[in-house]
Amino acid sequence: xxRMKPYTLPLLIAAAAAAFGGCRxxxxxxxxxxxxxxxxxxxxxIRIDTTAIRPVxxxxxxxxxxxxxxxxxxxxxxxxxxxxxxxxxxxxxxxxKGQVIAVIQSxxxxxxxxxxxxxxxxxxxxxxxxxxxxxxxxxxxxTEKDVLNAEEERNKARAEIGRLHELMRLYxxxxxxxxxxxxxxxxxxxxxxxxxxxxxxxxxxxxxxxISELDEVWIMANVFETDIARVKEGYPADITTISYPxxxxxxQIDKVYNVLDPETKTMQVRIRLSNExxxxxxxxxxxxxxxxxxxxxxxxxxxxxxxxxxxKNFVMVFRDRYNIDTREVSVSKSxxxxxxxxxxxxxxxxxxxxxxxLIYDALNE
Numbered sequence: 001x002x003r004m005k006p007y008t009l010p011l012l013i014a015a016a017a018a019a020f021g022g023c024r025x026x027x028x029x030x031x032x033x034x035x036x037x038x039x040x041x042x043x044x045x046i047r048i049d050t051t052a053i054r055p056v057x058x059x060x061x062x063x064x065x066x067x068x069x070x071x072x073x074x075x076x077x078x079x080x081x082x083x084x085x086x087x088x089x090x091x092x093x094x095x096x097k098g099q100v101i102a103v104i105q106s107x108x109x110x111x112x113x114x115x116x117x118x119x120x121x122x123x124x125x126x127x128x129x130x131x132x133x134x135x136x137x138x139x140x141x142x143t144e145k146d147v148l149n150a151e152e153e154r155n156k157a158r159a160e161i162g163r164l165h166e167l168m169r170l171y172x173x174x175x176x177x178x179x180x181x182x183x184x185x186x187x188x189x190x191x192x193x194x195x196x197x198x199x200x201x202x203x204x205x206x207x208x209x210x211i212s213e214l215d216e217v218w219i220m221a222n223v224f225e226t227d228i229a230r231v232k233e234g235y236p237a238d239i240t241t242i243s244y245p246x247x248x249x250x251x252q253i254d255k256v257y258n259v260l261d262p263e264t265k266t267m268q269v270r271i272r273l274s275n276e277x278x279x280x281x282x283x284x285x286x287x288x289x290x291x292x293x294x295x296x297x298x299x300x301x302x303x304x305x306x307x308x309x310x311x312k313n314f315v316m317v318f319r320d321r322y323n324i325d326t327r328e329v330s331v332s333k334s335x336x337x338x339x340x341x342x343x344x345x346x347x348x349x350x351x352x353x354x355x356x357x358l359i360y361d362a363l364n365e
Contacts, residue, residue: 036322036324036362036363037321037322038321038324038359042355042358042359043321045354045355046352046354046355046356046359047352047353047354047355048318048350048351048352048353049301049302049305049350049351049353050348050349050350050351051299051300051301051341051345051346051347051348051349051350051351052299052300052347052348053297053298053299053300053347054297054298054299054300054338054340055293055295055296055297056293056294056295056296056297056298056332056333056340057291057292057293057294057335057338058230058291058292058293058294058333059289059290059291059335059336060227060230060231060289060290060292061287061288061289061290062221062222062223062227062269062287062288062289062290063221063222063285063286063287063288064219064220064221064222064268064271064285064286064287064288065219065220065283065284065285065286066217066218066219066241066280066281066282066283066284066286067217067218067219067220067282067283068190068212068213068214068217068218068282069212069213069216069217069218069272070218072185072187072212072213072216073190073210073211073212073213074184074185074187074210074211074212075191075207075209075210076181076184076207076208076209076210076211077204077205077206077207077208078104078200078201078202078204078208079170079171079172079179079202080104080106080108080109080171080179080200080202081106081107081108081200081201081202082104082105082106082107082108082109082179082199082200083104083105083197083198083199083200084102084103084104084105084194084195084196084197084198084200085103085104085105085178085196086102086103086196087101087102087192087194087195087196088100088101088102088103089101089102089189089192089209090189090192091189091190091191091192092188092189092190093188093189094186094187094188095183095186095187095188095189095211096183096186097183097184097185097186098182098183099182099183100180100181100182101181101182101183101189101209102180102181102194102208102209103174103178103179103180103181104178104179104180104181104200105177105178106171106177106178106179107177108171108179108202109168109171109173109176109177109178109179110176110177112164112167112168112171112173113177115160115164116161116164116165116168119157119160119161119164120161122157122160123154123157123158123160123161125157126150126153126154126156126157127154127157129150129153129154130147130150130151130153130154132150133146133147133149133150134147134150181208181209183211184211185211185213186213187211187212187213187214188211188212188213188214189209189210189211190210190211190212190282191207191209191210192208192209193206193207193208193209194208194209212282214275214278214280214281214282215274215275216272216273216274216275217272217273217275217280217282218270218271218272218273219237219239219251219270219271219273219286219288220268220269220270221237221268221269221270221271221286221288222264222266222267222268223266223267223268223269224265224266225260225265225266225267228267230290230292231253231256231267231269231290232253232256232292233253233254233255233256234252234253235252235253235290235291235292236250236251236252236290236291237250237251237252237253237271237288237289237290238250238288238289238291239251239271239273239286239287239288239289240286240287240289241280241284241285241286241287242284242285243279243281243284244279247279249273249280251271251272251273252271253269253270253271253290254270254271254272255269255270256269256270257269257270271288289336291335298332298340298341298342299340299341299345299346299347300338300339300340300341301315301338301339301341301345301351301353302337302338302339302353303334303335303336303337303338303339304337304353304354305339305351305352305353305356306329306331306334306339307356307357307360309360312328313328313329313330313331314326314327314328314329314360315327315329315344315345315351315352315356316351316352316356316359316360317345317349317350317351318350318351318352319350324352324359324363326360326363326364327344327345328344329341329343329344329345330342330343330344
C-alpha cells in the first residue's frame with residue numbers, strides 16, 4: 001500500500017472541511033426556502049385570482065357635462081305685458097304642476113276687466129230688450145223680426161262675455177288686474193330670468209323661467225376626431241363626477257350626434273341616466289369611461305396583482321401557503337381593473353392580488 005506524503009493529509013482535511021461548510025450553507029438556504037409559509041392571519045388578508053383567457057378590452061376616456069333631458073324641459077314666456085309684482089320661487093326650487101310661481105301686474109288684464117264689465121252690461125240690456133220685444137210681440141205690437149233682432153243682440157253679448165272669459169283663462173287672470181304664472185309640469189327651476197319690478201312685454205323673446213324634470217338626465221360627452229371611429233351606440237359607459245368621486249354611474253351611449261362642432265372640432269354622444277336621489281345636477285362636469293372589445297383574447301389578471309419594481313413587472317404565483325414564487329411577466333395592456341399578460345403566465349395559474357407586496361418584500365430581500 002502506497003503511503004501518503006506528509007503534506008497530503010492536511011490538504012484533504014481542509015478540502016473536507018470546506019465541502020462540509022458549503023453543504024451546511026446550502027442546507028441552510030434550502031431550509032429557509034422550505035420553511036417560508038404564510039401565517040393564518042396573512043392568508044386571510046390576501047386575495048387570490050386565477051389567470052383566465054379573456055377578450056381584450058380597450059378604454060376611451062371622454063369629458064362631458066350633465067344636462068337636463070330636453071324632452072322634459074319647458075321654458076315659460078310672458079303672455080301679457082306689465083311688470084313683475086311677486087316672484088314665488090327661486091332658482092333650484094322644486095315646483096308642482098299648477099303651482100303659482102310669479103304674479104304680473106298688467107294693464108291688459110285691467111282693460112279686459114273693463115271690457116268684461118261692459119259686456120255684462122250689454123248683456124243685461126240685450127236681455128231686457130229681448131223681454132220687451134217678446135212682450136210686444138205677444139201683444140201684437142211688434143213683429144217676429146223685432147224679436148229675432150233682439151235675440152241676436154243678446155247672443156252677441158253672450159259671445160263677447162265668453163270670449164273675454166276665454167282670454168282671461170288663457171292669460172291666467174289672478175285677483176284684480178294681475179296675471180299669474182303657473183308651473184306647467186312638476187320639476188325644478190333651472191333658469192330664472194326675472195326679478196320683482198321688472199317690466200315684461202308679451203312680444204319679448206326672452207323667457208322668464210325654465211322648468212325641468214330631473215328624474216332622468218343626459219350626459220353629453222365630447223369625442224375628438226381621432227376617436228370617432230372607436231365610438232358606437234350601445235357601448236357601456238361609466239360616469240364619475242367631481243362631486244361624487246367614489247361613486248360610479250352606469251349607463252350606455254344611446255345616441256351619437258354625427259356632426260362636428262365647427263369651433264371645437266368634436267362630436268357629441270349622449271348617455272341617458274336615471275337620476276336617483278337627484279344627485280346629478282345640470283352643468284356638472286362628468287368624466288365618461290367607455291369600454292369596448294378589440295376582437296383578440298389574452299390571459300388576464302387583476303391590475304392590482306402586478307408589482308412594478310426595478311423597471312420590470314412581477315406577480316406572486318400562489319400554489320399553496322408554503323409554495324409562492326416571484327415571477328416576471330410582460331404586460332401587454334393595463335386598464336383600471338384588468339391587465340393583459342403576453343408572457344409569464346398560463347391560464348389557470350393563481351396569483352395574489354391583494355397585500356402581495358408584503359410577500360414580495362419578504363421573499364426578495
